[in-house]
Amino acid sequence: MMIVHPRYWKLGIKLPLTIIAAVAGVALTVGLAVIAQERSRIRQDLEEKALLVARGVSGIAYEAVLRNDYWSLFKALSSMTSSSGPGGVSNDAVAGMVLDVEGRVLAHLAPENHPLGLPLLGADPSQRQWLKDVMQSATSRVRTIHQDGREYVESVVPIQSNGSTVGVVVLRLSTQEIETRTAAAAVIVIGIVLVFGALGSGFGVYISRRMVRPLNDLADGMAALGKGDFTSIVPIRPRDHDEIGRLAETFNRMAGELAEKRQLEQQLAVSEKLVAVGRIAAGVAHEVNNPLAGMLNCLDTIRRYPDDPSLIPRYFPMIEKGLHRIRAIVQGLLIELKGDSAEIWGDGGCLEDVKDLVLVEIGTLPVQLHWRNQLGDSYCVNCGPMQQVVLNLVKNAIQACRDGGDVAFRAFSQDDQVVVEVEDNGPGIPLERLDKVFDPFYTNRPDGTGLGLWVTYRLVEKMAGIIEVESEPGQGCLFRVRIPGQALRRQRPTTEVA
Amino acid sequence: MSIGLSRRTVLAMIGSIPLAVGAKADERLVRVGLTAVVVRENLGFFDRWRRYLELRLDRPVRFVQRRSYREVMELLATGEIDFAWICGYPYVRRRDPEYLDLLAIPVFDGEPRYRSYVIVHRDSPYRSVGDLGGKVFAYSDPDSNSGYLVPRSMLTGLGIQPDAFFRLTFFTYNHAETVEAVARRVADGGAVDSYVWEYLKRNRQVPVDQTKVIGQSDEFGFPPLVARRSGDAELRRRMQNAVLGMREDVDGRALLAELALDGFVEPDDSLYDGIRNLEARMSGGRLR
Numbered sequence: 001m002m003i004v005h006p007r008y009w010k011l012g013i014k015l016p017l018t019i020i021a022a023v024a025g026v027a028l029t030v031g032l033a034v035i036a037q038e039r040s041r042i043r044q045d046l047e048e049k050a051l052l053v054a055r056g057v058s059g060i061a062y063e064a065v066l067r068n069d070y071w072s073l074f075k076a077l078s079s080m081t082s083s084s085g086p087g088g089v090s091n092d093a094v095a096g097m098v099l100d101v102e103g104r105v106l107a108h109l110a111p112e113n114h115p116l117g118l119p120l121l122g123a124d125p126s127q128r129q130w131l132k133d134v135m136q137s138a139t140s141r142v143r144t145i146h147q148d149g150r151e152y153v154e155s156v157v158p159i160q161s162n163g164s165t166v167g168v169v170v171l172r173l174s175t176q177e178i179e180t181r182t183a184a185a186a187v188i189v190i191g192i193v194l195v196f197g198a199l200g201s202g203f204g205v206y207i208s209r210r211m212v213r214p215l216n217d218l219a220d221g222m223a224a225l226g227k228g229d230f231t232s233i234v235p236i237r238p239r240d241h242d243e244i245g246r247l248a249e250t251f252n253r254m255a256g257e258l259a260e261k262r263q264l265e266q267q268l269a270v271s272e273k274l275v276a277v278g279r280i281a282a283g284v285a286h287e288v289n290n291p292l293a294g295m296l297n298c299l300d301t302i303r304r305y306p307d308d309p310s311l312i313p314r315y316f317p318m319i320e321k322g323l324h325r326i327r328a329i330v331q332g333l334l335i336e337l338k339g340d341s342a343e344i345w346g347d348g349g350c351l352e353d354v355k356d357l358v359l360v361e362i363g364t365l366p367v368q369l370h371w372r373n374q375l376g377d378s379y380c381v382n383c384g385p386m387q388q389v390v391l392n393l394v395k396n397a398i399q400a401c402r403d404g405g406d407v408a409f410r411a412f413s414q415d416d417q418v419v420v421e422v423e424d425n426g427p428g429i430p431l432e433r434l435d436k437v438f439d440p441f442y443t444n445r446p447d448g449t450g451l452g453l454w455v456t457y458r459l460v461e462k463m464a465g466i467i468e469v470e471s472e473p474g475q476g477c478l479f480r481v482r483i484p485g486q487a488l489r490r491q492r493p494t495t496e497v498a
Numbered sequence: 499m500s501i502g503l504s505r506r507t508v509l510a511m512i513g514s515i516p517l518a519v520g521a522k523a524d525e526r527l528v529r530v531g532l533t534a535v536v537v538r539e540n541l542g543f544f545d546r547w548r549r550y551l552e553l554r555l556d557r558p559v560r561f562v563q564r565r566s567y568r569e570v571m572e573l574l575a576t577g578e579i580d581f582a583w584i585c586g587y588p589y590v591r592r593r594d595p596e597y598l599d600l601l602a603i604p605v606f607d608g609e610p611r612y613r614s615y616v617i618v619h620r621d622s623p624y625r626s627v628g629d630l631g632g633k634v635f636a637y638s639d640p641d642s643n644s645g646y647l648v649p650r651s652m653l654t655g656l657g658i659q660p661d662a663f664f665r666l667t668f669f670t671y672n673h674a675e676t677v678e679a680v681a682r683r684v685a686d687g688g689a690v691d692s693y694v695w696e697y698l699k700r701n702r703q704v705p706v707d708q709t710k711v712i713g714q715s716d717e718f719g720f721p722p723l724v725a726r727r728s729g730d731a732e733l734r735r736r737m738q739n740a741v742l743g744m745r746e747d748v749d750g751r752a753l754l755a756e757l758a759l760d761g762f763v764e765p766d767d768s769l770y771d772g773i774r775n776l777e778a779r780m781s782g783g784r785l786r
Binding site: 074107111115117 | 669675683684685
């Protein structure tokens, strides 16, 4: 398994880990400090003990030294350093001895190696120097020394009475006790550290989860907002009224407002639709009414003069023209209304079929067509509406520059979208009319129905695409259609089956 | 056992009559001095012995311990104590006027006698007291027969001047501690009462196993119980009956068993002639 860089870790992991690390760090630092302090205290204890025991022996040694009562000296030394004695240091007493001023042994804890009455053994010059130091020291002292790789605390206490020194008590305690007691203390401290670390970490995990959960909810909510889904947002319930709580409240408010806005927009769209339908109905009525009036007029005249045969060749073409006009209007409307007809999917090549129709449309007009279809077979499109859209736009462009000009058609893919551009260098559309070009029955051509661009607009909208127009008067105009790739991709399997 | 039992039985019975009749007639304490001749550390035993004696004396009894023989002898001299269990050496010392009488003599291993042992550490190479020249030697008490007088006489018997023979000597004032001093090698050798050494051995006292006996003296009279001559005669009689009668009853025998003694017998001053001779020889050569 690959370790992901911490930068990509979730906050739900990072936060507890940080808290655990902080708690453990603090606990460890405190623990180490306590252990270090404990260790120095234990060492101090040991030194005090060494001094205390040596003083205890020294206190009763004076008389015994004067009386050569070696047995009492030995018993005092032995009992003071035995575990049941006041010192309680049996295991630590590395050495204990009473020496006279000449350095001879008066009592020793290891009499078999250091016989009474003989000078303390030790040919080692450092030991001789030590003995000299010991003898010269008329005051109690304690120090830590290392010998033979071992460490011990040594106390030296002179045996004195009224200023006269008759000998010294030397006691050495092993520092092993420091290690064992430090280890014991360390075990306790580490135990406490672990317990508090675990408690602190658990608390940290709890706190961080509590903090991260609303953040996750916020992220989910925002993702839903980003998708335009305003309905499935569940209001986040912040537990605390802190910064995160405020963030959640603000988000809730924003989501609510967005949902409200969407609702208003939908209502507006419905009413717009109604307006559009009304306008279409009015348009249809108006557009149909004009030829109807003419045709009725013709019929009326024919009926009035039934015997005048010259009327028929005069009026029939007029009636026919009127009917054609009505049919064109109805057909335009039908294209819009038969939206749910079966969809035929094909690749970009299906747009080539439109080219022939366009060439027919151009006929003898002085219009130059620049056709460039770069959609390969890797893109599939809904052929019917796409062809209609292209045909409408190109026909419009041809009409726009019918007195001479260039019409360019370009189809290509960009960012997973199918883009169709139709450009002409005709007179262009004035700015004030630009926003009306997609309205039904809006036309500036005497023979136009005003439905072509409107139908195109509806078709593009149906394919979830957008259509935009750029124009400057005198510079021609450019229509651009974008059909989202997502829609294409979703539809692709159907294509393959078909 | 050479001494008849029947007579002592009668004496014991006589002694018990006033015990029953005149209870609490006299509440004065009877003080008994103890020295290093017995292992004094067994406090439970002395408490039981005290109660045993109190029943038979009809008087409260206290055992009084002092470190050295000399201190106990002084207590006897001043009348601080009425009875004491002392060593034969202080007993035979001449006093003017004499203020001590023998009260009873313990019987150990069938005889009212004991010896002095010279002991060394179990692992040491010494085979006689003569090998201990220049070593450290532990005496028990300067007034002890077995722990001082006898070992010194053994050396003089070998033609050795005891004072210059050892490198160091010290007194432990307790035979049991002499054993300990040797066992722990504070002293290379020591002189102890044979009774104490055997007692420790029988009671499986640990340090005694670390020691071995490399020399034995002749037999001497066992450290006796003594009474102050000017003391209450009736009390002395009752005390004597009490200790002599110990081996006649169950409680007494149990106490004697704890002491590792067979019993107490009537005094016989001639038992201590051996010590007297020794003292005369030693002090004749040096002290007097």
